[in-house]
Amino acid sequence: MKSRRILLFAGGNLGEWALRLIQEHDVLVGVDRGAWFLIENGHSPHLSIGDFDSVTEEEKKQIASKSLQVTDCDPVYKDLTDTEMALQWAIRQHPEEILLIGVLGTRFDHTLANVHLLEKGLQAHIPCRIIDAYNEIRLITDGVTIESGPYDHLSLLPFSQEVTGITLQGFQYPLENATLRIGDTLGISNVLIEPRGHISLATGKLLVIRSKD
Incomplete structure (x- = not known):
């Protein structure tokens, strides 16, 4: 199997x-x-x-x-x-x-x-x-590549108290070595502008939520 x-x-x-x-x-x-x-x-x-x-x-x-x-x-x-x-x-x-x-x-x-x-x-x-x-949800602790598809929006929410070193490539709102903490909304409603985008992080657990209306 x-x-x-x-x-x-x-x-x-x-x-x-x-x-x-x-x-x-x-x-x-x-x-x-x-x-x-x-x-x-x-x-x-x-x-x-x-x-x-x-x-x-x-x-x-x-x-x-x-x-x-x-x-x-x-x-x-x-x-x-x-x-x-x-x-x-x-x-x-x-x-x-x-x-x-x-x-x-x-x-x-x-x-x-x-x-x-x-x-x-x-x-x-x-x-x-x-x-x-309308949604695809995954939980990551390291890098992930996002392919263009049916979902218009991408949101990132910390699943641990703190997520550090978040870097986004290929998105409308890039991040470079950013930190998200519980309660932060900085990662809400981004948009993929390239055929594929990449998300990486240094520490913590990050919910990656792709959505469409």
């Missing part, structure tokens, strides 16, 4: 855009209602995981019959969210990349918790991205 991506489909905001992310050899994980989303769109999850409190009994039966593997847990006596359980499983498979899809939605507490899950991928040295119809 080392050469594969793992895509986690949770029960947040989903749509046709999410299906277009799937490539031929991807491993698909359905998280609670995300499993039903995959099945009703013709995909059989490699794993469906969660307490399945967001689906009907009939939908749960179909999830059980059409998934290669199912991990069902009690909705009360569990310490982790469904998404964190799915991410832990994905990390144990040692993939090249993990995409978290459908993890942003109307519940801000779940949205913020899922952004914090990017730290788990960072600790495991596995690139992780959160993607929805």
Whole structure:
């Protein structure tokens, strides 16, 4: 599985855009209602995981019959969210990349918790991205190259108390050896003006958020 991506489909905001992310050899994980989303769109999850409190009994039966593997847990006596359980499983498979899809939605507490899950991928040295119809979010501790694409804006937010040595190349508002601290908004809403841009930093953890309206 080392050469594969793992895509986690949770029960947040989903749509046709999410299906277009799937490539031929991807491993698909359905998280609670995300499993039903995959099945009703013709995909059989490699794993469906969660307490399945967001689906009907009939939908749960179909999830059980059409998934290669199912991990069902009690909705009360569990310490982790469904998404964190799915991410832990994905990390144990040692993939090249993990995409978290459908993890942003109307519940801000779940949205913020899922952004914090990017730290788990960072600790495991596995690139992780959160993607929805309007955003792509990743957490970095070193350099990253940004390719021109569907996202108009790029924002940088410190995920540690302080991020130092931030340098931007190829953006409308360049930075050179800058420092961002918790609460700073200097890194909000930049624009890529070259076919590709580069972000580097010296210390700290930096959220890189690409967005479109």
